[in-house]
Amino acid sequence: MAHKQLHIGMSLAPTWLSGDGWRHEGSNIEHTFGTDFFVDIARRAEAAKLDFIFRPDSLFLNAPIMETSPGFGSLDSTVLMAALARETSKIGLLSTVSTTFMPPYVVARQIMSLHQISNGRAGWNIVTALDGNENFGLETMPSSDERYARAAEFTEVVRSLWESFPDAALKRDRQSGQFADTSLIQPVHHEGAHFKVKGPLNLPSYRDVAIPLFQAGASPAGRSFAASVADAIFSATPDLDAAIDLRKDLRSLAESHGRKADDVRLLPGLSLYLAPTRKEAEELFIYTHARTSRARKIASIRDMTGLDLTNWADDQPVKAADLPPVPVVLRSKTHAGLLRRLIEREEPVLRDLLHRPEVISAGHWQVIGTVDDAVESVKHWQEAGAIDGFITAPGGSSGSMNLALDELMPRLSEIGLLRSEYSGNTLANHIYE
Numbered sequence: 487m488a489h490k491q492l493h494i495g496m497s498l499a500p501t502w503l504s505g506d507g508w509r510h511e512g513s514n515i516e517h518t519f520g521t522d523f524f525v526d527i528a529r530r531a532e533a534a535k536l537d538f539i540f541r542p543d544s545l546f547l548n549a550p551i552m553e554t555s556p557g558f559g560s561l562d563s564t565v566l567m568a569a570l571a572r573e574t575s576k577i578g579l580l581s582t583v584s585t586t587f588m589p590p591y592v593v594a595r596q597i598m599s600l601h602q603i604s605n606g607r608a609g610w611n612i613v614t615a616l617d618g619n620e621n622f623g624l625e626t627m628p629s630s631d632e633r634y635a636r637a638a639e640f641t642e643v644v645r646s647l648w649e650s651f652p653d654a655a656l657k658r659d660r661q662s663g664q665f666a667d668t669s670l671i672q673p674v675h676h677e678g679a680h681f682k683v684k685g686p687l688n689l690p691s692y693r694d695v696a697i698p699l700f701q702a703g704a705s706p707a708g709r710s711f712a713a714s715v716a717d718a719i720f721s722a723t724p725d726l727d728a729a730i731d732l733r734k735d736l737r738s739l740a741e742s743h744g745r746k747a748d749d750v751r752l753l754p755g756l757s758l759y760l761a762p763t764r765k766e767a768e769e770l771f772i773y774t775h776a777r778t779s780r781a782r783k784i785a786s787i788r789d790m791t792g793l794d795l796t797n798w799a800d801d802q803p804v805k806a807a808d809l810p811p812v813p814v815v816l817r818s819k820t821h822a823g824l825l826r827r828l829i830e831r832e833e834p835v836l837r838d839l840l841h842r843p844e845v846i847s848a849g850h851w852q853v854i855g856t857v858d859d860a861v862e863s864v865k866h867w868q869e870a871g872a873i874d875g876f877i878t879a880p881g882g883s884s885g886s887m888n889l890a891l892d893e894l895m896p897r898l899s900e901i902g903l904l905r906s907e908y909s910g911n912t913l914a915n916h917i918y919e
């Protein structure tokens with residue numbers, strides 16, 4: 487039976503250098519603030535016919551973490567994508583920009599610039615940010631609900647600005663001397679709770695090619711916002727049931743917003759620790775996280791749940807009844823919710839809890855094993871109706887990243903889960919096809 491094709495993206499984060507991954511010989515860690523490092527991966531992702539390359543982004547630096555690990559310091563996502571646009575020709579370029587700090591006019595212009603530079607390959611991953619308020623004069627981080635209210639208005643302004651200067655307005659008629667039909671270039675006159683923007687944008691749209699919208703953040707407010715506008719959701723769903731539930735919920739929310747269920751696609755992060763044998767993959771995983779201190783993991787559990795496990799024994803089960811009420815202030819309701827869910831469902835002993843993706847990483851679906859194991863897991867999730875695709879975030883080492891791009895992706899093409907040829911040259915084409 488032919489499988490339904492998935493939408494697959496490659497994260498350039500680079501997650502395979504996280505933890506102790508950067509310490510391997512040949513990791514190229516010296517080059518992550520340049521472009522050659524990413525050009526190589528972008529070209530290989532395009533050779534594998536992926537839908538898009540993707541860059542998460544943030545506007546703060548967690549300096550203490552950088553004592554031992556690369557952390558989240560990075561090139562600006564949209565600037566990096568602009569450099570990669572010149573080195574590729576088909577693959578989509580998904581940039582992450584938060585709606586919490588920047589003015590919408592600037593963001594509309596940056597993403598449309600990327601769309602122009604790449605001949606229609608831009609996408610915007612809308613996030614509401616986890617931190618960084620103090621870099622923008624805000625004493626505290628606005629609550630999740632406030633951030634989503636702002637995100638909804640921000641996105642509306644950006645979309646209106648994108649429509650305010652259609653490509654069709656450009657006449658460039660040498661004969662008559664008419665450069666543009668200005669009746670087609672219209673102000674947006676937006677006045678809302680957060681923004682007052684006149685418009686129009688000072689940059690035309692790229693033909694009629696849409697800019698697909700992605701979103702990340704799965705609290706009730708996040709889901710509702712995503713279901714109202716996003717073409718795809720980048721999710722943290724560590725187990726199959728979490729993905730099935732989220733996908734069902736988003737599809738029905740999309741319908742309640744007057745859209746079709748198929749208009750929102752669920753693309754979970756897929757963390758891959760790949761090696762030629764399962765034993766080597768296990769060793770890679772253990773090596774990668776060996777220096778993440780117990781104190782840091784305990785602190786992370788405390789921040790997300792309010793439960794302090796400092797003096798607990800390794801073999802003591804952590805039970806649902808141990809969980810205090812949900813803390814009022816949370817950086818991410820999504821990640822806190824995933825951890826609570828894990829404890830409530832499995833009541834794991836502390837030793838096991840400290841190894842789970844919900845605690846040590848971003849809470850993604852994870853495969854630690856061979857390329858065959860990864861193929862099976864993807865098939866299983868696809869057949870279970872849990873996903874419309876995924877964003878791969880390889881972990882552990884460059885070797886693991888190489889296996890993901892150069893072996894796993896061709897295998898998925900062979901069994902019909904990934905295209906073998908592009909049918910167009912834009913991200914909209916790849917996502918809507």
Ligand SMILES: Cc1cc2nc3c(=O)[nH]c(=O)nc-3n(C[C@H](O)[C@H](O)[C@H](O)COP(=O)(O)O)c2cc1C
Pocket residue numbers: 541542543544545582584612613614615616617630702703704705706707708709720721722755817818819820821
């Ligand atoms: C899978 C996932 C990826 C995210 N990536 C980013 C990111 O790259 N940059 C960022 O500033 N915030 C990121 N966030 C944070 C969200 O945009 C959001 O601010 C946060 O999850 C709080 O929303 P929530 O209450 O809906 O969870 C991400 C969240 C999730 C769940």
